[in-house]
Amino acid sequence: MSNSDDDRTADESSGDGYTGDDVITHAHGAGGGQMTDLIEDMAVSRFADSEADVGLAALDDGSVQPIDDDHSVVVTTDSHVVTPLFFRGGDIGRLAISGTVNDLAMMGATDPLALTSSLIIEAGTPQSTVERVTESMRETCAEAGATVTTGDTKVMGSDEIDTLAINTTGVAVVPTGGHVPDAGLSVGDKLIVSGTIGDHGISLLSEREGFDFGGGLASDVQPVNDLVRAAMDAGEVTAMKDPTRGGLATVLNEMADKAGVGIDLDEPAIPVSGPVSSAGEVLGIEPFDVACEGVVAMGVASDDAEAVLEALRDNPKGEDAAIVGEVVEEHTGQVVLDTGFGRRYLTPPEGEQLPRIC
Amino acid sequence: MASTADDGDGELQFRDPEKAEQLTEELESLMDDIGEPVNVMHVCGSHEQAIAKFGLRSILPDDLTVRMGPGCPVCVTNMPEVDEAVALAEEGKIVATYGDMFRVPGTEKSLADAKDEGADVRVVYSASEAAEIAAEEPDREVIFFATGFETTAAPTAAVLTADPPENFSVLSAHKYVPPAMEIVAEMPDTDVDGFLAAGHAAVITGYGLFEDFVSEYDTPAVVGGFEPIDILFALARLLEFIRDDEAGLANAYQRCVTEDGNVPAKEAMWEVFDTTSGEWRGIAEIPDANLVISDDYAHYDARERFDIDVDAGASDPLTEDCICGDIMAGKADPDECELFGEECTPQDPVGACMVSSEGTCKIWLEYGGQPDL
Numbered sequence: 001m002s003n004s005d006d007d008r009t010a011d012e013s014s015g016d017g018y019t020g021d022d023v024i025t026h027a028h029g030a031g032g033g034q035m036t037d038l039i040e041d042m043a044v045s046r047f048a049d050s051e052a053d054v055g056l057a058a059l060d061d062g063s064v065q066p067i068d069d070d071h072s073v074v075v076t077t078d079s080h081v082v083t084p085l086f087f088r089g090g091d092i093g094r095l096a097i098s099g100t101v102n103d104l105a106m107m108g109a110t111d112p113l114a115l116t117s118s119l120i121i122e123a124g125t126p127q128s129t130v131e132r133v134t135e136s137m138r139e140t141c142a143e144a145g146a147t148v149t150t151g152d153t154k155v156m157g158s159d160e161i162d163t164l165a166i167n168t169t170g171v172a173v174v175p176t177g178g179h180v181p182d183a184g185l186s187v188g189d190k191l192i193v194s195g196t197i198g199d200h201g202i203s204l205l206s207e208r209e210g211f212d213f214g215g216g217l218a219s220d221v222q223p224v225n226d227l228v229r230a231a232m233d234a235g236e237v238t239a240m241k242d243p244t245r246g247g248l249a250t251v252l253n254e255m256a257d258k259a260g261v262g263i264d265l266d267e268p269a270i271p272v273s274g275p276v277s278s279a280g281e282v283l284g285i286e287p288f289d290v291a292c293e294g295v296v297a298m299g300v301a302s303d304d305a306e307a308v309l310e311a312l313r314d315n316p317k318g319e320d321a322a323i324v325g326e327v328v329e330e331h332t333g334q335v336v337l338d339t340g341f342g343r344r345y346l347t348p349p350e351g352e353q354l355p356r357i358c
Numbered sequence: 359m360a361s362t363a364d365d366g367d368g369e370l371q372f373r374d375p376e377k378a379e380q381l382t383e384e385l386e387s388l389m390d391d392i393g394e395p396v397n398v399m400h401v402c403g404s405h406e407q408a409i410a411k412f413g414l415r416s417i418l419p420d421d422l423t424v425r426m427g428p429g430c431p432v433c434v435t436n437m438p439e440v441d442e443a444v445a446l447a448e449e450g451k452i453v454a455t456y457g458d459m460f461r462v463p464g465t466e467k468s469l470a471d472a473k474d475e476g477a478d479v480r481v482v483y484s485a486s487e488a489a490e491i492a493a494e495e496p497d498r499e500v501i502f503f504a505t506g507f508e509t510t511a512a513p514t515a516a517v518l519t520a521d522p523p524e525n526f527s528v529l530s531a532h533k534y535v536p537p538a539m540e541i542v543a544e545m546p547d548t549d550v551d552g553f554l555a556a557g558h559a560a561v562i563t564g565y566g567l568f569e570d571f572v573s574e575y576d577t578p579a580v581v582g583g584f585e586p587i588d589i590l591f592a593l594a595r596l597l598e599f600i601r602d603d604e605a606g607l608a609n610a611y612q613r614c615v616t617e618d619g620n621v622p623a624k625e626a627m628w629e630v631f632d633t634t635s636g637e638w639r640g641i642a643e644i645p646d647a648n649l650v651i652s653d654d655y656a657h658y659d660a661r662e663r664f665d666i667d668v669d670a671g672a673s674d675p676l677t678e679d680c681i682c683g684d685i686m687a688g689k690a691d692p693d694e695c696e697l698f699g700e701e702c703t704p705q706d707p708v709g710a711c712m713v714s715s716e717g718t719c720k721i722w723l724e725y726g727g728q729p730d731l
Contacts, residue, residue, distance in 0.1 A: 025474075033707060209483075284715055334726075341374045342413030343587045345726025350704045 089218030093136035108180035109172035201290020234311035235304025372585035402556035403716025440464030466671035564619025633714035640683025
């Protein structure tokens with residue numbers, strides 16, 4: 001079960017006559033506590049499956065179900081809406097394929113067997129727009145070694161949907177016990193991130209707000225299953241998540257909470273590009289709080305950390321990979337950031353990011 | 359006047375941990391000299407944010423307490439002022455405001471609530487952006503709900519002196535910091551040994567503005583910047599004054615702040631605004647601390663232009679338990695509030711301090727408050 005990729009700006013529309021707690025707000029899609037509450041109230045209580053290796057209740061990136069004595073099937077699904085559809089560094093098609101390939105990879109399933117694609121299109125959308133998007137999906141599939149094997153198309157009225165939404169589902173098979181949960185951290189594990197943090201979120205926020213911070217600011221959207229495969233071949237990966245909605249701060253807190261451990265992070269070691277850092281300061285938004293779409297955060301057994309790091313850096317997608325912290329016994333369920341000056345908690349962001357006054 | 363942080367070192371490395379360690383040792387040494395606990399108040403949300411973001415409280419001497427005063431312009435915006443903006447929005451006018459103000463609860467609702475119910479509320483980065491909306495929508499009335507201290511009051515004034523569109527007006531909730539510092543300094547149960555004055559505001563007003571305050575209240579003040587080294591350096595200068603029992607004034611932000619400040623900006627501000635007495639949310643009625651639009655610009659004053667019909671309704675009963683006022687007066691920390699992080703969150707704030715990125719409660723929730731790490 002992955003977070004939805006609603007990257008649209010805050011547009012607080014409500015239902016008819018419903019207020020307050022009665023309606024779904026954008027905060028419910030922002031990847032924070034409200035989203036978790038919603039999923040647990042609406043879905044987990046109805047669909048939790050105790051037979052699964054990893055079921056809905058685990059709220060991991062996908063589910064893992066045994067299919068015979070030796071194999072399990074991994075399934076994940078994700079819906080994508082983003083404004084604008086085409087942005088610096090990518091587009092909604094690349095986002096849709098990468099998001100699902102990456103969710104499979106976060107479960108340790110780096111060889112997608114099949115993907116599905118469901119397009120919901122606003123009437124009046126130019127055919128050329130849809131063609132650009134589907135061609136981008138094809139190219140991204142080729143990059144990931146994946147393919148779309150079935151799909152669906154719906155057309156809706158102009159007041160019913162904004163241009164285009166894409167749902168993708170991914171299926172893969174892994175050897176029994178070969179999956180990687182997000183709850184697998186152990187004290188002593190090292191934490192590695194595979195690339196610079198915050199590029200997608202800061203780039204899109206800047207573009208939407210009409211700020212031009214010059215070159216170098218672009219989404220990192222890409223499939224990372226090859227990176228994950230290299231890491232798993234090089235050493236013991238104990239837990240993984242890709243920091244999409246809610247960013248690195250959210251996924252590390254989730255991983256610490258689920259494993260019942262603490263995380264110590266070394267802020268100067270966390271790779272953040274210069275343009276992202278500068279734009280984040282201008283916008284008043286932490287790079288750690290926004291989405292990455294081509295990065296993985298992983299726990300690695302301490303003895304294997306250097307080998308995994310080297311394997312990641314051998315791939316151009318992982319050249320900025322770094323060991324950024326370690327798993328500790330203290331402050332269970334919480335992430336502490338050493339800023340280089342002092343120490344403070346790294347907490348998950350709440351709700352939407354709004355521009356500040358000064 | 360104290361020297362700048364970069365004297366003697368050539369170029370200042372604002373994020374140099376070694377320099378920070380030296381300054382921390384200097385603070386420890388000064389506290390040893392003083393030999394008793396010290397309470398310092400800063401008056402700027404950006405200071406609080408930098409202190410929390412860089413984890414500076416974890417390296418400050420144990421008996422040096424740094425608290426935030428009434429330094430968040432959003433937090434001190436009074437509920438009836440929000441109610442006025444909400445009323446205008448509900449009348450079908452376009453209300454533009456800073457993102458920080460969007461969720462601040464009025465008596466009954468916030469601008470975000472009004473937008474949820476169909477009002478046209480726009481989030482802008484500047485007064486000029488609001489004026490641009492007015493130019494783009496000549497058939498609509500566009501009201502800029504103007505909040506903030508000198509730092510944003512001066513740009514609001516600049517827009518009004520530049521002949522904005524006739525359908526543009528300003529609902530001023532701008533505030534002026536120095537009188538609020540005086541009120542806090544006079545509060546019997548707020549024990550402040552020195553003030554870290556806000557560098558942003560001083561860029562406009564100049565540090566010379568604080569001379570009268572320092573002598574009248576016999577309390578030292580140092581103007582500080584917002585990088586971690588700036589803050590540690592300014593605190594060290596403040597502790598020197600406290601150690602020497604001197605009510606001195608220093609400018610520890612010389613790369614941005616001068617004695618006279620930005621004179622054209624000040625002139626524009628005082629051409630457009632007059633001061634008046636007004637309630638600062640949760641703190642007190644403060645004389646001469648609210649900025650209202652002067653008679654010469656009354657045609658751009660939303661309060662003059664519209665008969666604002668506030669239908670405020672009943673306030674959230676939880677507001678009675680909110681201690682934002684005590685927090686902004688330096689009497690309490692956010693985690694002393696029973697609502698903190700439970701009933702009061704950035705998504706569903708009870709008090710204004712939980713809304714703005716300048717608000718102490720929001721900052722403490724975001725960065726983990728005063729961690730024992």
